[in-house]
Each structure stands twice: as structure tokens, then as C-alpha cells.
Amino acid sequence: xxxxxxxxxxxxxxxxxxxxxxxxxxxxxxxxxxxxxxxxxxxxxxxxxxxxxxxxxxxxxxxxxxxxxxxxxxxxxxxxxxxxxxxxxxxxxxxxx
Numbered sequence: 001x002x003x004x005x006x007x008x009x010x011x012x013x014x015x016x017x018x019x020x021x022x023x024x025x026x027x028x029x030x031x032x033x034x035x036x037x038x039x040x041x042x043x044x045x046x047x048x049x050x051x052x053x054x055x056x057x058x059x060x061x062x063x064x065x066x067x068x069x070x071x072x073x074x075x076x077x078x079x080x081x082x083x084x085x086x087x088x089x090x091x092x093x094x095x096x097x
Contacts, residue, residue, distance in 0.1 A: 018050075
């Protein structure tokens, strides 16, 4: 095994590992049950759960992206009152249908 570690390809081919300690018994049982129901190993199931979580943007990431987008837009002379007025007009038009 040590001879493999000397080769660069060994490190490239290995995926990173995560060790989670002190998992409560009830949580472990729930995850195991769900993995079995999905026809997956516990490792596959937990990797999927983590992947789905990582794919969702956090509120801070959403806010940063929004701030970046707004900063790239030209300034506007609209006031909050103007915007509220436009929204009310749109709702009034919807009520007419």
C-alpha cells in the first residue's frame, strides 16, 4: 500500500473523505432506513443529501449575488411609492379578469 502512495496518480484518483463523529443513534437509524428504502448504501444516501444541500444557495450567497447584480444596473429614479403603485395597478388589473 505504501508503494502506491508514492505515485502521484494515487492521490488524484482518491476522493476526499469526511468522517462524522458522534452521530446520534436515532439519526443514524433514520438515515440507514431511508438509504435502504432508496436502494442505496448509507454512504451513497448521505452523499446525495450533502450534495443536495450544497447545491442550494445560502441566504448570504443569494444576497451577495443580488447585491452584485444590483450594483451592475444603472441607477433609477423610481421611489418605493412608485413601485408600490405599479404593484397595486397590476393587482387591480388582475382582479378585472
